Amino acid sequence: MNVSAEKTESAPTPPASNPGHTRADQFPWKLFLAALAIIIGGHVFSVTLHEQLREAVHHLAWATGFFVVALGGLLLCAWTLYRHRLTHEPLIIAAVLALLCGHWLALDTHHLLVKQPISPWLLICGGVGVVGFAAWAAHHLRHDLEMGRSLFRVPAADHLQHKLIRALVIIVSKPNLSPTFAPSGNGFPVTVSSTNPPASAQIGGLVLRDDIAAVDKAKSGLFWNWQQLLRGIEPHQHKVERVWLVGSDDRYLRDARQLVAAYLPQLNEQTLRCAPAVDLEKFDDVLACLRGLVVGQLRQENFQPHEIAVDITGGIKIASVAGAVLTLNQAVVCQYVQTDGLNDKGSPEPYIYDFRWDKSLVIE
Numbered sequence: 001m002n003v004s005a006e007k008t009e010s011a012p013t014p015p016a017s018n019p020g021h022t023r024a025d026q027f028p029w030k031l032f033l034a035a036l037a038i039i040i041g042g043h044v045f046s047v048t049l050h051e052q053l054r055e056a057v058h059h060l061a062w063a064t065g066f067f068v069v070a071l072g073g074l075l076l077c078a079w080t081l082y083r084h085r086l087t088h089e090p091l092i093i094a095a096v097l098a099l100l101c102g103h104w105l106a107l108d109t110h111h112l113l114v115k116q117p118i119s120p121w122l123l124i125c126g127g128v129g130v131v132g133f134a135a136w137a138a139h140h141l142r143h144d145l146e147m148g149r150s151l152f153r154v155p156a157a158d159h160l161q162h163k164l165i166r167a168l169v170i171i172v173s174k175p176n177l178s179p180t181f182a183p184s185g186n187g188f189p190v191t192v193s194s195t196n197p198p199a200s201a202q203i204g205g206l207v208l209r210d211d212i213a214a215v216d217k218a219k220s221g222l223f224w225n226w227q228q229l230l231r232g233i234e235p236h237q238h239k240v241e242r243v244w245l246v247g248s249d250d251r252y253l254r255d256a257r258q259l260v261a262a263y264l265p266q267l268n269e270q271t272l273r274c275a276p277a278v279d280l281e282k283f284d285d286v287l288a289c290l291r292g293l294v295v296g297q298l299r300q301e302n303f304q305p306h307e308i309a310v311d312i313t314g315g316i317k318i319a320s321v322a323g324a325v326l327t328l329n330q331a332v333v334c335q336y337v338q339t340d341g342l343n344d345k346g347s348p349e350p351y352i353y354d355f356r357w358d359k360s361l362v363i364e
Contacts, residue, residue: 046103152354156235156335159352166307167242167298168335169290170232171280171323172256173314174248176225179255187258192224205262208234216347225314228337229256230263232311232350237263242303244293246275246286247315253277280315286322294332305331309352313337328355 159165177194181187188205192215199222203211208230215227233240243264247253253274261272278289290310298308312323313336320336327334334355338348 042099043103047107050103050107152356154352156350156352159333160235160239163306164239165236165309165333166240167244167303168233168236168240168309168311169244169246169293169298169323170229170311171286171313171315171319172229172245172247172253173225173316174252175255176223178252179226179259181255181258186262188262190259192222194222197221208237208263212347226256226259228313228339228348229260231337231348232313232335233260233263235350238266240264241266241271242298242301243267243272244275244297245273246278246289246293246319248277248280250274250277280319283318283322286315286319287326290323290326294326306333308332309335311335311337311350313350324353324355327353 156165177192180191180193182189186205189202190205191200191202193200199218201215201218201222201224203214205211212227212230212234215222215224233243243260245253245256245260247256257272257274261267264272275289275293278285280286294308294310299305310323310327310332312320312334324334326332334353335350336353337350340348
């Protein structure tokens, strides 16, 4: 079916908050009770296992080695979790080991302080020194830590192996070269041509990867900015369930919709839509449009935040910033297709970005 005549849909506004709900109504009692049971059970298991190992270890050298191994395991697990942020499910094992090693370290330290007579003044001085050093380190390293935690980046193909993206909101640029659709059928093959330099490419609408490569292989170095649009949908081609296209002109949005529809046969007129045209130069308007789609539409359709991605490759920088701001400190993620970098196959690829900030960066 030729979907080029499809009119743009109205993006619903975010739902108003319900004043009838209170914090008590929304308190996750089941999660709280489950966490409490895990903490109590984990504590009993850890103490029991630690005491059994302590009874089996009598020599001081073995006890010291055990202490060092626990400390090293704690630091290693903490670093692993910091770097990967539990993106991959196997790292949950590292989190459990970190808690176990930390608990054993605390038990050994407590045992040492209780069994060995230590001057109270020494404990006070040591505590003040540790707190002072921690405060000094936090003050001098706070910007580095914030920057280190602010951005998580992974190839989209790797991200999709562990977390499914069911809905895409794509900011679409105005095409630098308007595609010419065939007059019959679904509009394919599509011809993309330029006069300076003279070059052309034809895409068939069948195999997405081949069509992306066809533009790369065009003579005289054909540059078509909608090639990035095709690269952006490639990792999600057979899995995405909803797609919204956002741009500044209804006419080219309809062309983009017709182009994308050929590669997403699982979608139809209701699941592949164009948002009302919005001025991509106006930050507030773009942000309101994106928020209306993510919060007002997709969330009402029971898409979870971590199942939604906003592709900020297209459009101008203001629109990309708006898309990034929408995902700031949210489970919703950004997608951006490389322009200069190449993967191991020699072509740009989409990356998933997760923007996380503990607080605003302070410039002094």
